[in-house]
Amino acid sequence: MANSELDPAVRVRFCPSPTGNPHVGLVRTALFNWAFARHHGGTLVFRIEDTDAARDSEDSYNQLLDAMRWLGFDWDEGPEIGGPHAPYRQSQRMEIYADVAARLKAAGHAYDCYCSTEELDARREAARAAGKPSGYDGHCRALTADQVEVYRQEGRQPIVRFKMPDHPLTFDDLVRGPVSFDPKDVPDYGIVRASGAPLYTLVNPVDDALMEITHVLRGEDLLSSTPRQIALYAALAEIGVGNGTTPRFGHLPYVMGEGNKKLSKRDPQASLNLYRERGFLPEGLLNYLALLGWSLSADDDHFSMDQLVAAFDIADVNANPARFDLKKCEAINARHVRELAPEEFVRRLVPYLQAPGLLPAEPTAEQLELLAAVAPLTQERMVVLSEIVPMAGFLFVDPAAFAVDPDDAAKVLTADARPVLEASIEALEALGDFTPEPIQAVLREALVDGLGIKPKFAFTPLRVAVTGRRISPPLFESMELLGRPETLRRLRAALELVPAS
Ligand code: GLU
Ligand code: ZN
Numbered sequence: 001m002a003n004s005e006l007d008p009a010v011r012v013r014f015c016p017s018p019t020g021n022p023h024v025g026l027v028r029t030a031l032f033n034w035a036f037a038r039h040h041g042g043t044l045v046f047r048i049e050d051t052d053a054a055r056d057s058e059d060s061y062n063q064l065l066d067a068m069r070w071l072g073f074d075w076d077e078g079p080e081i082g083g084p085h086a087p088y089r090q091s092q093r094m095e096i097y098a099d100v101a102a103r104l105k106a107a108g109h110a111y112d113c114y115c116s117t118e119e120l121d122a123r124r125e126a127a128r129a130a131g132k133p134s135g136y137d138g139h140c141r142a143l144t145a146d147q148v149e150v151y152r153q154e155g156r157q158p159i160v161r162f163k164m165p166d167h168p169l170t171f172d173d174l175v176r177g178p179v180s181f182d183p184k185d186v187p188d189y190g191i192v193r194a195s196g197a198p199l200y201t202l203v204n205p206v207d208d209a210l211m212e213i214t215h216v217l218r219g220e221d222l223l224s225s226t227p228r229q230i231a232l233y234a235a236l237a238e239i240g241v242g243n244g245t246t247p248r249f250g251h252l253p254y255v256m257g258e259g260n261k262k263l264s265k266r267d268p269q270a271s272l273n274l275y276r277e278r279g280f281l282p283e284g285l286l287n288y289l290a291l292l293g294w295s296l297s298a299d300d301d302h303f304s305m306d307q308l309v310a311a312f313d314i315a316d317v318n319a320n321p322a323r324f325d326l327k328k329c330e331a332i333n334a335r336h337v338r339e340l341a342p343e344e345f346v347r348r349l350v351p352y353l354q355a356p357g358l359l360p361a362e363p364t365a366e367q368l369e370l371l372a373a374v375a376p377l378t379q380e381r382m383v384v385l386s387e388i389v390p391m392a393g394f395l396f397v398d399p400a401a402f403a404v405d406p407d408d409a410a411k412v413l414t415a416d417a418r419p420v421l422e423a424s425i426e427a428l429e430a431l432g433d434f435t436p437e438p439i440q441a442v443l444r445e446a447l448v449d450g451l452g453i454k455p456k457f458a459f460t461p462l463r464v465a466v467t468g469r470r471i472s473p474p475l476f477e478s479m480e481l482l483g484r485p486e487t488l489r490r491l492r493a494a495l496e497l498v499p500a501s
Pocket of ligand 2: 112113114115138140141175
């Protein structure tokens with residue numbers, strides 16, 4: 001990293017709302033903020049935007065924290081570690097927002113709006129019909145005390161609206177360059193509900209100001225709220241909330257899913273849990289997600305998180321929509337899987353064998369040895385870690401529960417398989433040293449030389465009998481790992497499945 005890029009004053013935030021399950025769009029936002037903070041030697045603030053009691057949940061909050069840890073993101077201020085601007089859960093900051101809203105009103109930057117939804121709708125329709133801007137028309141900007149009294153007598157509960165300035169709002173987006181909004185497109189907007197509950201539109205900029213955020217990197221879907229927030233920062237600076245600086249904004253490109261539609265957080269393909277369950281490595285998934293808008297270099301789409309951090313520059317992020325390509329994501333993950341050191345690979349496989357109950361919560365030394373022995377036979381051909389189950393589950397399954405795949409059995413364990421199985425059993429019973437080379441030698445002799453079967457076909461029934469499937473790690477190694485008694489037991493059991501000729 002060039003020294004000039006170190007800037008400890010950089011303060012960015014990752015501020016999800018705890019609704020639903022974490023999704024890949026959220027992960028990419030977290031990744032870019034984290035990489036930006038680490039690249040500059042700055043601070044990553046993790047803030048929970050849980051002011052919407054109807055939609056937020058504790059379960060979702062816990063999932064977010066768990067996801068951040070699994071992904072390997074560390075934060076400098078936030079839940080569980082605290083910091084100078086604590087608390088970092090907005091649900092615990094309600095007095096702050098009420099106070100700021102009152103001060104904005106007192107300073108003339110915000111006002112009570114008594115309009116009912118019906119009135120707003122009717123005026124919007126009328127404006128539209130007349131070809132005029134259809135946003136809020138400023139009706140309550142300057143009510144007289146008498147008008148207010150009348151509304152109160154009618155029992156109306158006001159919302160609080162922020163008064164937008166009349167000049168264009170311009171900013172230099174870190175990703176897209178200069179952006180400008182016409183005031184007629186950005187009408188006065190609500191910041192506090194009639195119930196008194198503060199809205200995202202208020203709490204997000206207030207906390208950015210109080211937490212002294214310098215850069216806001218977030219999805220393009222929030223671009224339209226940026227002019228409103230910029231106006232609000234100016235007002236906050238005026239009333240002395242925060243240190244008076246407006247953050248720089250960078251809006252990350254849309255992610256497109258199937259059929260070139262925007263990937264939605266409800267899309268099953270977007271769920272982070274799905275990738276974890278399938279056994280993506282965090283570094284593989286993050287490598288791929290970084291490519292949704294960024295690349296290390298034109299000809300290399302494979303990199304480590306250290307490389308990403310060293311090279312990450314928000315100015316290199318591409319503003320064009322990025323396409324989510326699952327095949328590419330898998331290919332990149334497979335490469336990260338192949339790169340794992342053997343012991344690390346084994347360590348990461350364990351939970352995927354525990355999930356279906358093939359390993360206990362505390363595996364024995366013997367079980368771990370077996371896993372270490374079979375792992376190298378699978379690593380090269382594995383895309384996601386859960387594949388260890390079909391590839392090597394046959395070694396860990398309780399012998400009483402072992403069953404061959406019914407489809408494979410129907411195809412392979414036909415009457416023709418009987419002599420193959422019988423000859424193999426005989427040969428393996430007589431074999432001295434039960435290791436891959438001698439196993440292969442006696443089986444070849446018995447099946448290829450003895451029965452005249454082509455090598456291509458000779459071993460398939462054995463593979464199904466012993467591993468349960470036609471596709472498995474190398475057969476002779478598998479037999480060795482399984483041991484002679486269990487190998488023979490499975491071959492005999494397969495014989496029972498073969499129809500009499
Ligand atoms: N809580 C907001 C969200 O989840 C954050 C928006 C922002 O980054 O400003 O969309
Ligand atoms: Zn109004």
